[in-house]
Amino acid sequence: xxxxxxxxxxxxxxxxxxxxxxxxxxxxxxxxxxxxxxxxxxxxxxxxxxxxxxxxxxxxxxxxxxxxxxxxxxxxxxxxxxxxxxxxxxxxxxxxxxxxxxxxxxxxxxxxxxxxxxxxxxxxxxxxxxxxxxxxxxxxxxxxxxxxxxxxxxxxxxxxxxxxxxxxxxxxxxxxxxxxxxxxxxxxxxxxxxxxxxxxxxxxxxxxxxxxxxxxxxxxxxxxxxxxxxxxxxxxxxxxxxxxxxxxxxxxxxxxxxxxxxxxxxxxxxxxxxxxxxxxxxxxxxxxxxx
Amino acid sequence: xxxxxxxxxxxxxxxxxxxxxxxxxxxxxxxxxxxxxxxxxxxxxxxxxxxxxxxxxxxxxxxxxxxxxxxxxxxxxxxxxxxxxxxxxxxxxxxxxxxxxxxxxxxxxxxxxxxxxxxxxxxxxxxxxxxxxxxxxxxxxxxxxxxxxxxxxxxxxxxxxxxxxxxxxxxxxxxxxxxxxxxxxxxxxxxxxxxxxxxxxxxxxxxxxxxxxxxxxxxxxxxxxxxxxxxxxxxxxxxxxxxxxxxxxxxxxxxxxxxxxxxxx
Ligand SMILES: Nc1ncnc2c1ncn2[C@@H]1O[C@H](COP(=O)(O)OP(=O)(O)OP(=O)(O)O)[C@@H](O)[C@H]1O
Ligand SMILES: [Mg+2]
Numbered sequence: 001x002x003x004x005x006x007x008x009x010x011x012x013x014x015x016x017x018x019x020x021x022x023x024x025x026x027x028x029x030x031x032x033x034x035x036x037x038x039x040x041x042x043x044x045x046x047x048x049x050x051x052x053x054x055x056x057x058x059x060x061x062x063x064x065x066x067x068x069x070x071x072x073x074x075x076x077x078x079x080x081x082x083x084x085x086x087x088x089x090x091x092x093x094x095x096x097x098x099x100x101x102x103x104x105x106x107x108x109x110x111x112x113x114x115x116x117x118x119x120x121x122x123x124x125x126x127x128x129x130x131x132x133x134x135x136x137x138x139x140x141x142x143x144x145x146x147x148x149x150x151x152x153x154x155x156x157x158x159x160x161x162x163x164x165x166x167x168x169x170x171x172x173x174x175x176x177x178x179x180x181x182x183x184x185x186x187x188x189x190x191x192x193x194x195x196x197x198x199x200x201x202x203x204x205x206x207x208x209x210x211x212x213x214x215x216x217x218x219x220x221x222x223x224x225x226x227x228x229x230x231x232x233x234x235x236x237x238x239x240x241x242x243x244x245x246x247x248x249x250x251x252x253x254x255x256x257x258x259x260x261x262x263x264x265x266x267x268x269x270x271x272x273x274x275x276x277x278x279x280x281x282x283x284x285x286x287x288x289x290x291x
Numbered sequence: 292x293x294x295x296x297x298x299x300x301x302x303x304x305x306x307x308x309x310x311x312x313x314x315x316x317x318x319x320x321x322x323x324x325x326x327x328x329x330x331x332x333x334x335x336x337x338x339x340x341x342x343x344x345x346x347x348x349x350x351x352x353x354x355x356x357x358x359x360x361x362x363x364x365x366x367x368x369x370x371x372x373x374x375x376x377x378x379x380x381x382x383x384x385x386x387x388x389x390x391x392x393x394x395x396x397x398x399x400x401x402x403x404x405x406x407x408x409x410x411x412x413x414x415x416x417x418x419x420x421x422x423x424x425x426x427x428x429x430x431x432x433x434x435x436x437x438x439x440x441x442x443x444x445x446x447x448x449x450x451x452x453x454x455x456x457x458x459x460x461x462x463x464x465x466x467x468x469x470x471x472x473x474x475x476x477x478x479x480x481x482x483x484x485x486x487x488x489x490x491x492x493x494x495x496x497x498x499x500x501x502x503x504x505x506x507x508x509x510x511x512x513x514x515x516x517x518x519x520x521x522x523x524x525x526x527x528x529x530x531x532x533x534x535x536x537x538x539x540x541x542x543x544x545x546x547x548x549x550x551x552x553x554x555x556x
Contacts, residue, residue: 015355016356017353017356051470056473089471089474091470096467096468097475097493099492099493099496099497109475110476113475159475163476
């Protein structure tokens, strides 16, 4: 059971002078239960890639499989809709998608269009709001447009969670949130992941990736340039800079220390490990001086 | 679909037509339109056809791109042609029950069809070779003399500029919201008319809200830059006629005279 992209190509405005090859020969396998991070500089094709994962964009060439079914094949029409519903997609600035009179109705839009009964819809809305730490009784009758920016974002994401997707795909979900909101939200994603949800997140923050992703892909010009665990990826600072990216803050600290002559490992990024490594290097350095 | 409409789009380039002053182009298109309706026989129409082809070639717009824009009006042209063919009274050529195709009808159909296609072609060449800003500058400048009799030239031009500027933004935004709602299971494609109209609500509410918000922000941004209408405003790119415009002007005169003369063939 997995999401799979096989040799996917995608071209915007094919045939016009402005045509742009947004994806080229993408092969990607996302396993159930995984936390996958997608990074890449602006315009590298991240958003285009994730829109393929639930059939919003059809590949110009290649195939996309959701749990072993090619979602773009004509003869799989009946299964297609159900499969697509397994992938929940949260767009960048998802608060744009709010439109209903009340928070409750808006979050219920997804489940309702899946054809669930009213009772089921209500329980899903409650569940999703609880997950996003929104107070059901206080907010249900409010207009989503009267909420603060952060709350709007939560409502919008609850609207996707209410559909109980197996795979949750998020496009820069923390863009524009304040530090607290950001922290809270990432914690929450971590929790969802622990509960068994597959999470695919696009982000520009290497620190977030270092903390949460189990596996990362790095995109550039519509191609996957690097793939591996955060440790493997962040061990290549030169290559990352070539691709217009950077390493996490703490790795940067280690690199800086090394440049100044301290003999430290530079492939770490967890606060504890970095601290231990610096302490160790300092101690070793001192011993050398005393001898 | 939406993206196939090339009228109103601008395609950067450096052809003779791209470099012409927008005022020349606007007047030339007006003269062209008049000429197109002055010619009344096949000689004249043929000449206009050849001339239009030449204009398209001079503009160096990729033909494939150009014809895709024309495809958008095929339906209207066909409708016109068919209506003209059957509805014009005259000497019958073919009779199918109560329907009859007349000689005059065929004549009219060919004329109207060709005129429509040429009209759209040349107007889209105008917008394809002129930036929206230059176009509205040109219109404003041409309308200036009428300001004395109360035509709000500057305001009209500014409104056009803003509208043209925001069409692509709106199209993009529609696309984005449509995708976000389809990801939530909205279905814009199936169902009867009523269901489809209802399915538009999740699209239209955010779209309008954003448009209103954007209008507000734009007004604020304009005010913050001391925009106060057209009086005393200077331009970064002042319009300037050059030798090219003289050449184009002479060509226009020849076209108009030629069109008039073909009536006597
Ligand atoms: N609707 C569109 N029409 C034409 N070209 C597009 C369209 N959307 C994206 N592109 C082009 O496709 C390429 C990839 O875009 P994409 O949005 O996937 O990038 P991204 O990695 O998500 O960037 P960002 O980090 O800025 O969100 C870009 O070069 C972009 O210009
Ligand atoms: Mg993006």
